[in-house]
Amino acid sequence: MSAEPAFQIKTDMNTSFRAADNAEPTAAVEPKIKVENLNFFYGNHQALYNISLNLLPQRVTALIGPSGCGKSTFLRTLNRMNDIIPGVRLNGEIRIDGNDIYAPNTDVVTLRKEVGMVFQKSNPFPKTIFENIAFGPRVYGLKDRTKLEEIVEKSLVRADLWKEVKDRLHTSALDLSGGQQQRLCIARALAVDPEILLMDEPASALDPRSTAKIEDLIGELRSHYTIVIVTHNMQQAARVSDYTAFFYEGSLVEFGDTREIFTKPRERQTEDYITGRFG
Amino acid sequence: MQRRKLAESIIYCLLFLCGSLSIFVTTGIVIALGIEALGFFEHVSLWEFLFDTEWTPLFSIKRFGIAPLVAGTLLTSAIALIIALPLGLLVAVYLGEFASEPLRRVLRPILELLAGIPTIVYGYFALLFVTPLLQTLFPELPGFNALSPGLVMGFMILPMVASLSEDALYSVPQGLKEAAYAMGCTRLQMVFKVLIPSALGGITAAFILAMSRAVGETMIVAIAAGQQPNLTLDPTSPVETMTAYIVQISLGDTPHGTLEYRTIFAVGLMLFLITLLLNSVSFMIRNRYRNA
């Protein structure tokens, strides 16, 4: 079966959070995502201005900034989710592994397999837990029941949900708690074995305990994926991310090492925002 | 303070009256139907009514088996639903997910227009246009048949199916559609794997309401199906539906109070029970899915 390797889940799960931090000098790593001079428009309204930045593999990048500054818009350009909104326009370039994802010959379906997405409001399908996780592999043509079962288990283990749901795989996903539903959505995204994971405020609707679980999970996933997370929670950005990008009114004001951004920001606007002196 | 309380209780009373009025009217109809039907069943056994294969109350040898009328109703309804359900759902999906905004603005009013045409117009359209058209394809087809009014009835019900299904599809949260796209679905996959399954409750309810509309439809079948109770499921033969029979007797010169006249209440009761059943099932399905 030709599709087989695509569904293999990487198994070296014991690399711990931030273990790689000091091991490799970041400059030597080839960026996973390269964004150059990106401008984005909703009709006549320009939402992003000239964004350029590189995102490294196996790192977590946090996008922060006041409401309406374009974080979600930027995130959604990375898997072309904005394509489904009528009247949008974009120029500039986004390359993933060197390939221009807005080139005319790009297959959006393949792109979205590589770039998984988790939304602010958990959105499990009104199907069973099993069917939710098996959904993606099925869309990509996998039919073999044993393989599907394997993927479902691995994805749920990886999203740290397996223990809680292994006895109720065939009950409705809607019966899970909010935090469980969000981890289910993460598992669903992982089931097609993406390389990049986009998360738009994945914990903003959850209680502190569930939030902590999601943050731990991001730490565990970090060594396997390139993760981009939008958050309004400064502590969360500081806790989970290696790099932070601060957006303001559609522009990228500052981008750098999270520790530096939070301890000695170069820009006045960044400092005002992270210290909360700012609308 | 006192005043507001008074106003509120007056409004409460008015609303209560309006609400109970509809219940009174329904009960009234059921009682009127029931009493007259009872008069009928004093002369005809329930067994004969349900299981005899002929319906000839106006002939000298009277037989009172409702089966031919039920068969006629089922036949024309089935033909109509084969047209209306799939096409209606496709129209709904097309309007909701594929049509551009300007096209949508043109199509919706056209559908509403279609729904507003009086059924007698559809009836003559079936008899004078569709039947001759079908006869050029199948020269054997009689002038009265089940096929032509069935087809026309399908197109009459289509707008209702489309608009109820569209409501059902529209109520699917945007987040589910986005999740489907983010998982790499094409638009068609999104529609068939996520959108329609998620709206299944509403769509089923719409389908059942369409059935009850088809079963209750009168004019088209009275005009174009021929008024001959035949126990058959052959779409090319002339048939009579329960509704068409009621019209035939009501408009004819059958004297009031006779057994022949009372047949329409027995048939009416049957019709009432079938549509009540369909509507209750639709109601239950909608409730079930709302709570899920």
Ligand SMILES: Nc1ncnc2c1ncn2[C@@H]1O[C@H](COP(=O)(O)OP(=O)(O)OP(=O)(O)O)[C@@H](O)[C@H]1O
């Ligand atoms: N579908 C849309 N159509 C038109 N304009 C939009 C649309 N979505 C977002 N915008 C506009 O684009 C700008 C950026 O919005 P975006 O959702 O990216 O902000 P955000 O940083 O994610 O905000 P928040 O923190 O509130 O989620 C805003 O001015 C917003 O009004």
Ligand SMILES: [Mg+2]
């Ligand atoms: Mg946002």
